[in-house]
Amino acid sequence: MVPLLFELSSPGRVGCRLPELDVPEAVLPDSLLRDQLPLPELTEREVAQHFTLLSQLNYSVDTGFYPLGSCTMKYNPKMHEEVARYRGFAQIHPWQDESRVQGALRLMYELQEQLAEITGLPAVCLQPVAGAHGELTGMLIIRAYHLERGDASRKVVLVPDSAHGTNPATAAMCGYEVVTVPSDERGNIDVRELHRVADETVAGLMLTNPNTLGLFEEHILEVADIVHGIGGLIYCDGANLNALLGIAKPGDLGTDVLHLNLHKTFSTPHGGGGPGGGGTAVTEDLSPFLPVPVVAGRRANSADGEGAEYYLDYDRPLSIGPVSGFYGNFGVMVKAYAYLRSLGQEGLREVSENAVLNANYLLQGLEGWYDLPYDRPCMHECVFSGKAQAKLGVHTIDIAKRLIDLGFHPPTVYFPLIVDEALMIEPTETESLETLDSFVAAMRQIAEEAKTQPEQVCGAPRTTPVGRLDEVAAARKPDLRWHG
Amino acid sequence: MLKSMGLTSVDELFDVIPAEKRYPALELPPPLSEIEVRRLLAGLAERNADLEHYSSFLGAGSYHHFVPSVVDHVISRGEFYTAYTPYQPEVSQGTLTAIYEFQTMVCALTGMDVANASMYDGATALAEAGLMAARVTRRDKLVVASTIPPRYRQVLRTYTQGMSMEIVEVGRSDDGTVDSSEVETLLDDTSAALMIQHPNFLGCLENLEPLSELAHTVGALLVVCADPIALGLFKAPGDCGADIVVGEGQCLGNPPSYGGPYVGLFSCRQKYVRQMPGRLVGATTDAQGRRGFVLTMQPREQHIRREKATSNICTNEALVALAACTYLAVLGKQGLRKVAELCYHKAHYAAERIADLPGYERLFGGFFKEFSIRTPVPAARVNDLLWERGIIGGYELAKGYPELADCLLFCVTEMHTRAQIDNLVEALEEVGKQG
Numbered sequence: 001m002v003p004l005l006f007e008l009s010s011p012g013r014v015g016c017r018l019p020e021l022d023v024p025e026a027v028l029p030d031s032l033l034r035d036q037l038p039l040p041e042l043t044e045r046e047v048a049q050h051f052t053l054l055s056q057l058n059y060s061v062d063t064g065f066y067p068l069g070s071c072t073m074k075y076n077p078k079m080h081e082e083v084a085r086y087r088g089f090a091q092i093h094p095w096q097d098e099s100r101v102q103g104a105l106r107l108m109y110e111l112q113e114q115l116a117e118i119t120g121l122p123a124v125c126l127q128p129v130a131g132a133h134g135e136l137t138g139m140l141i142i143r144a145y146h147l148e149r150g151d152a153s154r155k156v157v158l159v160p161d162s163a164h165g166t167n168p169a170t171a172a173m174c175g176y177e178v179v180t181v182p183s184d185e186r187g188n189i190d191v192r193e194l195h196r197v198a199d200e201t202v203a204g205l206m207l208t209n210p211n212t213l214g215l216f217e218e219h220i221l222e223v224a225d226i227v228h229g230i231g232g233l234i235y236c237d238g239a240n241l242n243a244l245l246g247i248a249k250p251g252d253l254g255t256d257v258l259h260l261n262l263h264k265t266f267s268t269p270h271g272g273g274g275p276g277g278g279g280t281a282v283t284e285d286l287s288p289f290l291p292v293p294v295v296a297g298r299r300a301n302s303a304d305g306e307g308a309e310y311y312l313d314y315d316r317p318l319s320i321g322p323v324s325g326f327y328g329n330f331g332v333m334v335k336a337y338a339y340l341r342s343l344g345q346e347g348l349r350e351v352s353e354n355a356v357l358n359a360n361y362l363l364q365g366l367e368g369w370y371d372l373p374y375d376r377p378c379m380h381e382c383v384f385s386g387k388a389q390a391k392l393g394v395h396t397i398d399i400a401k402r403l404i405d406l407g408f409h410p411p412t413v414y415f416p417l418i419v420d421e422a423l424m425i426e427p428t429e430t431e432s433l434e435t436l437d438s439f440v441a442a443m444r445q446i447a448e449e450a451k452t453q454p455e456q457v458c459g460a461p462r463t464t465p466v467g468r469l470d471e472v473a474a475a476r477k478p479d480l481r482w483h484g
Numbered sequence: 485m486l487k488s489m490g491l492t493s494v495d496e497l498f499d500v501i502p503a504e505k506r507y508p509a510l511e512l513p514p515p516l517s518e519i520e521v522r523r524l525l526a527g528l529a530e531r532n533a534d535l536e537h538y539s540s541f542l543g544a545g546s547y548h549h550f551v552p553s554v555v556d557h558v559i560s561r562g563e564f565y566t567a568y569t570p571y572q573p574e575v576s577q578g579t580l581t582a583i584y585e586f587q588t589m590v591c592a593l594t595g596m597d598v599a600n601a602s603m604y605d606g607a608t609a610l611a612e613a614g615l616m617a618a619r620v621t622r623r624d625k626l627v628v629a630s631t632i633p634p635r636y637r638q639v640l641r642t643y644t645q646g647m648s649m650e651i652v653e654v655g656r657s658d659d660g661t662v663d664s665s666e667v668e669t670l671l672d673d674t675s676a677a678l679m680i681q682h683p684n685f686l687g688c689l690e691n692l693e694p695l696s697e698l699a700h701t702v703g704a705l706l707v708v709c710a711d712p713i714a715l716g717l718f719k720a721p722g723d724c725g726a727d728i729v730v731g732e733g734q735c736l737g738n739p740p741s742y743g744g745p746y747v748g749l750f751s752c753r754q755k756y757v758r759q760m761p762g763r764l765v766g767a768t769t770d771a772q773g774r775r776g777f778v779l780t781m782q783p784r785e786q787h788i789r790r791e792k793a794t795s796n797i798c799t800n801e802a803l804v805a806l807a808a809c810t811y812l813a814v815l816g817k818q819g820l821r822k823v824a825e826l827c828y829h830k831a832h833y834a835a836e837r838i839a840d841l842p843g844y845e846r847l848f849g850g851f852f853k854e855f856s857i858r859t860p861v862p863a864a865r866v867n868d869l870l871w872e873r874g875i876i877g878g879y880e881l882a883k884g885y886p887e888l889a890d891c892l893l894f895c896v897t898e899m900h901t902r903a904q905i906d907n908l909v910e911a912l913e914e915v916g917k918q919g
Contacts, residue, residue: 001774001775002577002581004581004584004585005585005813006585006588009816013816014816014818014819015552015554015813015814015815015816015819016552016814016815016816016819018550018819018822018823018826018898019826019898021825021826021829021830022901022902023829023830023833023902023905024829024833025829026828026829026832026833026836028717028825028828029689029850032689032718032719032850033717033718033719034715034717034718034719034720034723037592037593037716037817037820037821038592038817039589039592039593039812039813039815039816039817039820040589040813040816040817041816041817041818042813042814042816044552044554044814047554047558047810047813047814048554048557048558050813051558051561051582051806051810051813052558052561054577054578054579054581054582055558055561055563055564055578056563056578057575057576057577057578057581058563058564058567058575058576058577058578058579059567059572059575059576060562060563060564060565060566060567061562061566061567062562062563062566063562063563066567066568068568068571071568073566073568075566076566077518079518079521079522081560081565082522083521083522083525083526083529085556086525086526086529087529087534087535087536088526088528088529088530088531088532088534089525089528089529089532089741089742090739090740090741091534091535091536091548091739091740091741092532092533092534092535092740092741092742093535093540093542093546093548093740093742093876094545094546094740094742094743095542095544095545095546095879096532096533096540096542096876097867097871100532100533100871100876101531101532101533101742102531102532103527103528103529103530103531103532104528104531104532104742106528106531107525107528114512114513117510117511117512118510118512120508129604129605129744129745129801130604130797130798130799130800131798131799132786132796132797132798132799133604133608133797135796136643136796140642140645140646143645143646144645164787165785165786165787165788165789165790165793166786166787166796166798168786168790168791169786169789169790169791169793169795169796170796171791172791172792172793172796173615173643173646173647173795173796174646175646175647175648176646178790178791216500216501218500220502221502246507246508246510247498247501247506247507248501248502248505248506248507248508249505249508252505252508253502253505263799269565269566269803270565270566270567270568270569270799271564271565271567271801271802271803271804271806272564272565272567272568272569272570272576272579272802272803272806273568273569273570273579273601273763273799273800273801273802273803274602274745274799274800274801274802274803274804275744275745275800275801275802275803275804276799276800291642320642320645321638321639321641321642321645322607322635322638322639322642323608323639323642323643324604324605324607324608324639324744325545325605325606325607325608325633325635325636325639325732325743325744325746326545326546326605326635326742326743326744326746327742327743327744328743328744329744329745330741330742330743330744330745331741331742331744331745332744332745334525337525338521338525340512341513341515341516341521341524342515342516342517342518342521343515344512344513344514344515344516345509345510345511345512346515347515348510348512349507353494353497356494356497356498357485357486357489357494357497360489360497361485361488361489364489376500377496377497377500379497400572401574404572404574404575409572409575410572412571415787433485461574461575464574464575465574465577465774465776466573466574466577466770466774466775466776467574467770467771467772467774468574468770468771469573469574469768469769469770469776469777469778470768470769470770470771471768471778471780473768473769474766474767474768474778474780475766475780475781475782475783478598478757478764478766478780478781479766479767479768480584480587480598480599480757480764480765480766480780481584481587481588481591481597481598481599482584482585482588
């Protein structure tokens with residue numbers, strides 16, 4: 001067990017020397033001052049050791065295979081970390097005059113343009129800082145669009161039963177009532193049901209494509225026609241865009257609004273849960289509603305962009321307003337830009353081809369060992385069910401924990417909700433054939449163990465610093481801070 | 485690989501995509517090597533005037549504070565930055581432990597009982613605090629100080645536009661603090677919260693206790709948006725009656741980075757914890773009694789509650805929170821206080837000297853590290869002339885407060901030397917004569 005900062009603390013220790021005061025002291029307002037500040041007291045050496053030891057308790061992409069479905073845990077080139085730290089990027093202030101941050105604005109502008117090209121949606125705003133934040137932005141845009149047309153009667157948002165939980169939560173934050181649409185037996189949105197619930201009260205449909213089963217919506221054009229036919233809009237959750245780069249443009253498939261996850265698709269690291277980047281891309285019709293400001297450019301004198309002038313466009317009267325404190329996670333944008341400039345069109349298409357190829361390789365390797373609820377080629381991820389193992393008393397949670405002992409990060413488990421004992425596996429394009437083979441071998445070994453020595457699986461993990469933790473106790477008597 | 489899968493081409497895997505939409509041409513720049521990408525980006529970076537080359541007096545929500553080297557060392561560890569949300573606690577104890585420590589230190593600063601794992605930034609933390617206050621009180625009116633940053637108030641309006649909520653703004657007194665008599669008039673039994681910033685956007689220190697009494701009298705919550713560096717020196721809002729305390733955590737160990745990534749701090753009283761947005765880490769034990777940490781109280785969250793969740797927030801700003809955690813650990817009890825004192829004394833030195841210049845006037849009362857100055861020539865002109873002298877001047881308050889045209893908000897921190905401040909004062913003196 002690594003002691004906490006507070007347990008290491010010893011009175012009088014300091015970790016950082018600060019300069020002596022070089023101006024006269026001013027009078028402090030005594031009545032407003034605090035008399036105690038219960039922060040730890042540590043040397044720099046202790047702090048460095050503490051966090052290094054903590055880091056060693058984490059599983060990460062840098063240390064192994066991380067097939068967490070829907071999260072696109074690809075390896076991110078190390079160069080990204082370096083360029084985002086260039087002082088001309090890290091050490092610039094968001095209120096600086098636009099003329100003195102032209103490099104930053106140009107980068108943002110070009111990133112917007114490239115993302116527009118990739119998505120087939122011509123207007124992009126990079127201000128949302130995470131996927132769910134991009135969703136909120138997108139759904140507020142849909143709401144603003146209907147209201148601007150004088151249509152206040154649309155109170156419903158349709159969400160497939162396979163959707164990420166953020167989708168219904170986002171719709172609710174925008175004041176919408178959520179109506180769930182079931183999936184059909186091939187894992188598509190049920191078109192007959194969609195017909196039944198689609199009427200003039202519907203503001204839009206929130207669709208993930210490929211969906212959370214890792215399947216491409218086979219009737220996507222028909223679905224879009226149905227929704228557009230009743231005056232609704234299609235919001236596409238871009239969490240799974242890693243399957244479609246250079247393969248198809250969401251804008252060509254009837255999408256009106258799409259959020260992007262720069263931290264999934266565009267190779268900016270996940271940071272243990274952020275910072276992400278959640279740009280929102282929309283059709284021309286919806287562009288007036290994007291958050292302010294949007295980065296805009298004035299015409300260049302030459303084709304390579306030299307001589308152009310970039311600025312923050314606040315003059316957008318129909319905008320939903322800003323969604324965050326400044327212009328988005330700029331440091332994340334630098335990494336995504338570096339990624340796109342490294343790949344070009346062919347490189348991007350290879351990303352998706354390899355992501356889909358790897359997922360299908362795993363699908364084939366595990367078929368017959370685990371129950372496959374939807375038996376057709378997948379896109380960037382595949383979803384199995386552990387229900388056969390569950391009958392033997394070995395549940396998906398046990399399979400996940402046993403994978404840890406065998407050296408892998410578990411897949412996403414118990415999601416999507418429409419698959420019993422779900423195991424959602426996303427290998428990404430950056431993993432080698434050898435890694436995929438060893439993962440398949442481990443999964444097969446667990447399937448075998450479930451039959452022959454289930455206690456081996458159910459008692460996992462055994463190799464970790466702590467065993468399975470008592471989550472019920474944690475929730476019943478919450479201990480959310482150190483009390484000493 | 486293809487052969488073993490019974491495929492002749494990878495294209496077969498994409499047959500499901502409508503043929504006429506498949507393989508669109510993408511007009512993208514050609515791919516570049518690592519050398520070329522770095523050169524390209526270095527070129528773009530050089531077109532920005534960075535804060536290491538110029539002395540800057542900008543603040544207004546983004547701050548240039550000292551970042552000890554150990555902070556970047558910690559967040560550069562691949563084990564931290566290439567992991568994801570700690571869904572599997574047995575292999576995520578590093579991230580989970582650090583978040584628990586972060587939650588503890590945010591509580592120490594704000595004087596609140598519980599803090600969450602982080603929000604996107606200060607602006608969205610404030611907006612979510614407004615939504616939470618409405619849930620807690622089952623009321624829909626927010627009384628909001630106009631001295632909360634203009635951008636934060638706009639984000640609050642963006643976040644609430646789909647909900648039937650009423651937002652009313654309170655003006656300020658002559659001393660720059662919130663007008664408490666207007667607060668008293670506007671607060672009523674439909675009010676969910678009084679929302680203020682401390683120190684406020686104009687730099688002024690608010691007197692929290694009387695405001696909390698006004699809010700509590702009508703059953704509303706007091707929401708305070710605070711500068712965590714200031715909390716190294718000033719009373720914790722929790723000790724002055726605040727119910728929810730939020731803030732922008734960028735100043736704790738993170739560079740300005742043109743506005744992001746930042747991190748929102750979010751803390752509240754224990755009794756409201758089940759209405760909190762965002763992720764929470766709690767301590768528990770394994771079967772052998774060993775201490776460990778887990779994501780907890782998840783029934784508040786979107787992946788369980790879906791449309792009934794307290795927020796749609798999911799991925800947020802864990803690595804930025806880790807930087808803040810490391811920063812607070814290495815600065816510690818003495819260091820944070822010292823940083824705050826350096827800011828206070830240097831800012832007061834600068835304010836006093838500027839106010840002594842002919843034509844310049846300092847507005848308002850007590851302040852921390854930012855102060856408002858009325859300039860003898862238009863504020864934008866002052867900034868242009870400062871720039872000619874290699875100085876990035878203050879924030880032009882007219883952007884958010886039309887009545888404060890010709891006013892600049894200057895920010896002075898521990899990063900400024902006396903020589904830099906004196907240089908600014910001399911430049912302002914020249915500008916005053918020249919303009």
